[in-house]
Amino acid sequence: MTEVLVRSYANGRARRQLILDEATTLFGEVGYRAASLREIAARVGISHPGLLHHFPAKQALLLAVLEHRDEVDAQRFGLDHLQGVELLRHMVDLVDFNATRPGIVELYCVLSAESTAPDHPAHAFFVSRYARSVAQCAAGFEGAQAAGLLRPGIDPDAAGRAFVALTDGLQVQWLLDRDSVDMATVLRATLAQLVVAGA
């Protein structure tokens, strides 16, 4: 009886994870507003009321998708434990890894643009996410500056903002024409212009 209950919970978690995966894909493909719960549910192999049993509303599903993705990536790359130039290099590595999963890149690319509308359900999420990303990269450049690795005349805050912006812009170009764009290479070349050679 305990066995049955445990398996039931496990099945529920597995199903929930499958829903998150398919929602991630479809939100990336067509955006939040144009994605339908029926299409996500169909890809999972359940009905859409079945989906709404796991996530009470479409908005809840969206926020769960975004938070789950950031959580997994933060753990995988341990960005919170890094500083200075090392942090920036790991972010380039993350971009390089993202080139193996276009669905994730699409998700953030499409949703960040869509969420610029103030009434979008993910607006607050992306406002705070960008504030955090920019501050993190700015701290990376400040650390580089403190270590004497930053070229003179560079403002760490502006460089942090530019680094995040450059990453985002490259993702759009890469999604539009994957064969012509190597995100990590352009990112590393630009980074090399900001930190002293050999750093």
Next chain:
Amino acid sequence: MTEVLVRSYANGRARRQLILDEATTLFGEVGYRAASLREIAARVGISHPGLLHHFPAKQALLLAVLEHRDEVDAQRFGLDHLQGVELLRHMVDLVDFNATRPGIVELYCVLSAESTAPDHPAHAFFVSRYARSVAQCAAGFEGAQAAGLLRPGIDPDAAGRAFVALTDGLQVQWLLDRDSVDMATVLRATLAQLVVAGA
């Protein structure tokens, strides 16, 4: 009779322009897929079949909006007649001007992301638009290099791609938090790192 006919044509063109303006705004607010012809028509003050009299389908309206915008901006800033660093500086000026019209920035930001999907009606438009923009900026950096204004070790092609990417990424950040982001300042600071001082 001629008078009436002329006025009729003029009214038709004015109406068509009004539709383009309102479509530009709404496409920017919610994207192409989530924008409805009924909403655009309502803002213009006509019915949605009335709108379809001027533009036979939703796709035709989208492409008319995109082409009209690029045409107007190309004429206003005369980007086609510029070369080298001058071209790049004028693009910064265009970004600065765009900070006075968030609707236009939203339009390109949201639609470029949405159009990364291969079956999106504006996909081909944005693929060729980016190829053109990147080539134009790369030519700008090549001109700077030929004039001895480019810092050594910089690849003009990568710099051109990065310049476009940086511009796009800054627009997302600006739309999310307009008070905290000055696009032109970050863009000029980055440009100053690539071309020699005082150029």
Next chain:
DNA sequence: CCTACCGATCGGTAGG
């Protein structure tokens, strides 16, 4: 340009 519609599909919820 209008009203009056179509096939379909939307997010969400009812009872079972």
Next chain:
DNA sequence: CCTACCGATCGGTAGG
């Protein structure tokens, strides 16, 4: 009391 759904349908809206 719990979970994991189903078939059917709610009020509204999509492009045409």
